[in-house]
Amino acid sequence: MRLHELTIHGALELLRRREISATELTQALLDRIVDVDNDIKAYLTLTPETALQEARKADELRAAGTDGALLGIPLAIKDNICLAGVPTTCGSRILESFVPPYDATVVTQLRHAGAVFLGKTNLDEFAMGSSTENSAFFTTHNPWDLTRVPGGSSGGSAAALIADEALGAFGSDTGGSVRQPASLCSIAGMKPTYGRVSRYGLVAFASSLDQIGPLGKDVTDCALLLNVIARYDPRDSTSLDAPVPDYTTALRPEIKGLRIGVPREYFAAGIQPGVEKAVRNAIQVLADLGADIAETSLPHTEYALPVYYLLATAEASANLARYDGIKYGYSATDAPDIWEAYRRTRQHGFGAEVKRRIMLGTYALSAGYYDAYYLKAQKVRTLIKQDFDQGANLLSFQIVSIVIAR
Amino acid sequence: MALTREEVEHIADLAKLGLSEEEIETLREHLSAILEYAAILERLDTDAIPPTATVLPLRNVMRADKPASSLPQADALDNAPSTAEGYFQVKAILE
Numbered sequence: 001m002r003l004h005e006l007t008i009h010g011a012l013e014l015l016r017r018r019e020i021s022a023t024e025l026t027q028a029l030l031d032r033i034v035d036v037d038n039d040i041k042a043y044l045t046l047t048p049e050t051a052l053q054e055a056r057k058a059d060e061l062r063a064a065g066t067d068g069a070l071l072g073i074p075l076a077i078k079d080n081i082c083l084a085g086v087p088t089t090c091g092s093r094i095l096e097s098f099v100p101p102y103d104a105t106v107v108t109q110l111r112h113a114g115a116v117f118l119g120k121t122n123l124d125e126f127a128m129g130s131s132t133e134n135s136a137f138f139t140t141h142n143p144w145d146l147t148r149v150p151g152g153s154s155g156g157s158a159a160a161l162i163a164d165e166a167l168g169a170f171g172s173d174t175g176g177s178v179r180q181p182a183s184l185c186s187i188a189g190m191k192p193t194y195g196r197v198s199r200y201g202l203v204a205f206a207s208s209l210d211q212i213g214p215l216g217k218d219v220t221d222c223a224l225l226l227n228v229i230a231r232y233d234p235r236d237s238t239s240l241d242a243p244v245p246d247y248t249t250a251l252r253p254e255i256k257g258l259r260i261g262v263p264r265e266y267f268a269a270g271i272q273p274g275v276e277k278a279v280r281n282a283i284q285v286l287a288d289l290g291a292d293i294a295e296t297s298l299p300h301t302e303y304a305l306p307v308y309y310l311l312a313t314a315e316a317s318a319n320l321a322r323y324d325g326i327k328y329g330y331s332a333t334d335a336p337d338i339w340e341a342y343r344r345t346r347q348h349g350f351g352a353e354v355k356r357r358i359m360l361g362t363y364a365l366s367a368g369y370y371d372a373y374y375l376k377a378q379k380v381r382t383l384i385k386q387d388f389d390q391g392a393n394l395l396s397f398q399i400v401s402i403v404i405a406r
Numbered sequence: 407m408a409l410t411r412e413e414v415e416h417i418a419d420l421a422k423l424g425l426s427e428e429e430i431e432t433l434r435e436h437l438s439a440i441l442e443y444a445a446i447l448e449r450l451d452t453d454a455i456p457p458t459a460t461v462l463p464l465r466n467v468m469r470a471d472k473p474a475s476s477l478p479q480a481d482a483l484d485n486a487p488s489t490a491e492g493y494f495q496v497k498a499i500l501e
Contacts, residue, residue, distance in 0.1 A: 342422040363441075378459060381458040
């Protein structure tokens, strides 16, 4: 049996029937990583010794009669999520040496559920990018075609999962960074509603947009992963204290009667014909299965991207101000004074894309421009939100129209 | 909206970001192009529209003023490039 090819729900069934052990399952994933990751390069850091310890612990617990939502399940974690004692680089030279002294809340929750951690996956630097090419260390390759990118910024997590280098994975999504690489690697991935999942221990990019999201080989696995991480966290002041359903009850075998809204603005000028065809074909499949398809309108769609460019970069410029070489990370030691030390640390520690976003965000917040850019973008955000509030009776979906670049 | 070199240098100073000559010019071009694109927002009349800072209904979330343990000092200093006597060591700020 090729254990690395299992889904989470498949593995849990075999584990619960004592047909496989957590130790052999983790060993199979570690062997698989050795086989393929030199070509795919999904992982930045591997933790094989602790993974096997965690797997052995899971076997002991199960033998003693304990179960857990993810007991013995090996996972990959994007490298902007803190695992205590394991390097968290955010794909950046400025945090190349950073070892967090604490676990992210999501990691704590996963530990309680019995999960095993295989390692940290590659990403665009500070989650800024959509191809994983902005990692300061190396690019991850799409396992379907190694000459192509896996998408981003959670490209390492998506690639690891489709290549069977983990049974499940976590990434972060600010403007599509879980959903897009999941799509480009042909796996399931989602962005939970903002506030549903704790951001404590997720290195901040844009505080009003960031969310940790699960990636799974199928939607059932995503539901199982979301069940573990969706809950109120008092350590995150943007965490919503709302009841958490069992997401597996939302898995429906019947498409018949599902109402899907297709915003006409999503088929914008410039959409690549191949992409439009693929999306319309998918809509037709759903229609043939009995879904109720209706054209709808989200009139402010064309303003979403400029709003995102201004708000996300403004928030990022504030969140990345902490990288000054004083408390952690790369530090320029040859500077004559503190101000030059800050400048050189950040000049040499940050990559080009990160610098571009810090600069744009700083400008949008600066005196004399705050109203015209940042405040304006927040007001347009209200209009965009109102479009969705009015169309709330119809499900709609996001189309990201891109082609996987070589 | 074309930025001048001086504006780029000013923003870099606000962000405490050192830039090479090449980077200043490249950023001047890129930022100008992005701001040009973002000017599309001016088409919308937003005078009567309130800003959305967060989609959640939460405001001023506080915790109870109850003491609890926090990160041990040694752990907090562990990643620092320069420490002295239990403090983060920095270059002088004042003369």
